[in-house]
Amino acid sequence: MTQILALDIAGNPFRWLDIDRAIRYVATGKVAWSLGADPMRFFGGTQRATGLRSELDVPPVIALAKSEGMVRHARPIPLGDDNDPLFRRDRHMCAYCGGVFGKRDLTRDHIMPKARGGRDVWGNVVTACRICNNVRKGCRTPEEAGMPLLFVPYEPCVFEGFLLVGRNVLADQMEYLAARLPRHSRVLAA
Ligand SMILES: [Zn+2]
Numbered sequence: 001m002t003q004i005l006a007l008d009i010a011g012n013p014f015r016w017l018d019i020d021r022a023i024r025y026v027a028t029g030k031v032a033w034s035l036g037a038d039p040m041r042f043f044g045g046t047q048r049a050t051g052l053r054s055e056l057d058v059p060p061v062i063a064l065a066k067s068e069g070m071v072r073h074a075r076p077i078p079l080g081d082d083n084d085p086l087f088r089r090d091r092h093m094c095a096y097c098g099g100v101f102g103k104r105d106l107t108r109d110h111i112m113p114k115a116r117g118g119r120d121v122w123g124n125v126v127t128a129c130r131i132c133n134n135v136r137k138g139c140r141t142p143e144e145a146g147m148p149l150l151f152v153p154y155e156p157c158v159f160e161g162f163l164l165v166g167r168n169v170l171a172d173q174m175e176y177l178a179a180r181l182p183r184h185s186r187v188l189a190a
Helices: 019-027 068-073 084-089 130-137 158-165 171-178
Strands: 003-007 013-018 031-035 040-046 053-058 061-064 106-110 125-129
Touching: 003 019, 003 171, 013 019, 013 158, 019 053, 019 061, 061 171, 084 125, 084 158, 106 130, 125 130, 158 171
Parallel strands: 003 061
Antiparallel strands: 003 013, 031 061, 040 053, 106 125
16 A cells, blocks of 8 residues: 655654545645655546546655644654564564574564563664574573674664655655665665
């Protein structure tokens, strides 16, 4: 399902919108500026006076008018229960053996195990294959298990976070967010 990337007026990602919501923003003039050469065109009903069908172009990236107050919402994406954003941050690579796996063979590993007070936050979790996590590492730290991390976990910035949770991200949206990623980001690294 296509989503529209909504920004605040300063260009910070605000929310992924479903199409219906985006159409409402465009139709009611709540868009301050927009990006994307290839808007999606939607048709409404026929106007009685003119006999013409109304039409509306919805750009892939829209900045909402009167959104100055939203800037405070542009904070990093929380680490939820869904593992997809974590696996995407780590490019589906196990942090211990370096293998690249499908979703079914991957787990969320807590570097400092939860049972020992490790927190469920971006900075304490990495993608690990089932064997490395459940069989080899178990309830130990990487040091105790003799399993050094192949890469360092980090909290995605807001731009990276939107890429990680986006579904079917369009080219213009990808371009906007990717241009603002920090250098350490691995999300789009080749
Ligand atoms: Zn592994």
